[in-house]
Amino acid sequence: MRSRDGNSSITRAICSLILLNSFASLNANEFLISYRYIVKDATLYNETLRISDSMKKCVGKPQKALILTSFGDKDLKETISNNSQEFIDYMHKLGLNVEHKESTTNYQNRSTTILTLKTTCFKVDFNDNFARIAPLK
Amino acid sequence: MKYSLILVALLSAASLVAQTPSSPQTIGNLDKIDSLETKVSGINTKVSTVEEKLASIESDMASMRAPKKIVREGEETLSEGADVRISVTGQGVAPMNTTSPAQAYALAKRAATADAYRLIAEKVKGVRIDGQDLIKNMMVKRSTVRTSVKAMVRNANVVETTFKEGLCEVEMEIVLSHAQFAH
Numbered sequence: 001m002r003s004r005d006g007n008s009s010i011t012r013a014i015c016s017l018i019l020l021n022s023f024a025s026l027n028a029n030e031f032l033i034s035y036r037y038i039v040k041d042a043t044l045y046n047e048t049l050r051i052s053d054s055m056k057k058c059v060g061k062p063q064k065a066l067i068l069t070s071f072g073d074k075d076l077k078e079t080i081s082n083n084s085q086e087f088i089d090y091m092h093k094l095g096l097n098v099e100h101k102e103s104t105t106n107y108q109n110r111s112t113t114i115l116t117l118k119t120t121c122f123k124v125d126f127n128d129n130f131a132r133i134a135p136l137k
Numbered sequence: 138m139k140y141s142l143i144l145v146a147l148l149s150a151a152s153l154v155a156q157t158p159s160s161p162q163t164i165g166n167l168d169k170i171d172s173l174e175t176k177v178s179g180i181n182t183k184v185s186t187v188e189e190k191l192a193s194i195e196s197d198m199a200s201m202r203a204p205k206k207i208v209r210e211g212e213e214t215l216s217e218g219a220d221v222r223i224s225v226t227g228q229g230v231a232p233m234n235t236t237s238p239a240q241a242y243a244l245a246k247r248a249a250t251a252d253a254y255r256l257i258a259e260k261v262k263g264v265r266i267d268g269q270d271l272i273k274n275m276m277v278k279r280s281t282v283r284t285s286v287k288a289m290v291r292n293a294n295v296v297e298t299t300f301k302e303g304l305c306e307v308e309m310e311i312v313l314s315h316a317q318f319a320h
Contacts, residue, residue, distance in 0.1 A: 039251040044232065099287050103284075104281065106279060
């Protein structure tokens with residue numbers, strides 16, 4: 001059946017494009033990041049940085065932002081690995097949970113320190129030469 | 138003349154009679170008033186002393202209710218409007234199986250940073266300590282001391298990093314202000 005609107009197919013296409021765009025803008029630039037490293041007996045034992053796309057929209061406003069050079073790549077993992085030291089220093093500034101346990105048995109000492117950045121949602125804006133990353137709180 | 142003299146004498150006698158019974162009464166009243174005044178003044182002084190005592194008791198109660206500030210000698214306190222700067226030096230060493238001196242430095246620095254964070258947490262929040270000694274046949278078999286720290290550290294700054302003979306030292310400081318804790 002022909003609709004009153006002669007350009008129904010064009011209208012449908014435009015609507016679907018708008019819908020797709022809105023869905024894409026909802027989650028594409030939000031990432032969940034967690035970081036944890038373990039130091040045992042004054043030696044680094046394990047370091048973990050987890051990055052994943054946010055499956056649902058995060059709540060909060062962007063806080064202190066960090067600008068990382070990205071050289072046009074839109075992959076956050078790659079951008080962070082290219083600027084790992086900067087990003088780790090930035091996470092230290094955001095605040096880390098410190099958990100330290102030390103045990104001395106018969107004058108022999110063992111210690112474990114765990115530094116953790118709890119899973120935080122970050123908003124990331126990719127540009128041509130840099131990526132702007134800010135935690136949402 | 139004679140009558141007039143008698144009249145004057147009578148009048149004076151009458152006036153004397155009229156005055157004599159009243160005078161002891163007025164003297165007695167005055168005495169009573171005086172004694173009452175002294176009593177009232179005594180009561181007033183007693184009331185004032187009681188009021189003074191009440192005021193001192195109230196001030197004592199207020200001082201007891203107010204939170205006590207324990208200030209130890211040589212210890213920095215976080216007073217309003219003033220900041221406290223805490224500085225620590227963390228130490229770390231590189232693992233044995235590193236592929237390059239640069240990697241050794243990076244890993245040692247990470248370990249030293251964690252140590253510095255731990256030291257800040259210990260200074261600001263404190264340490265939990267648990268000790269256990271096992272004694273058998275009057276001899277110490279095992280002596281254990283466990284310490285633990287749990288804290289959240291934010292806005293700590295690395296001041297200086299040195300790496301010498303496999304040991305990395307990170308000097309870190311944190312500035313604490315009264316406003317951060319007053320909510």
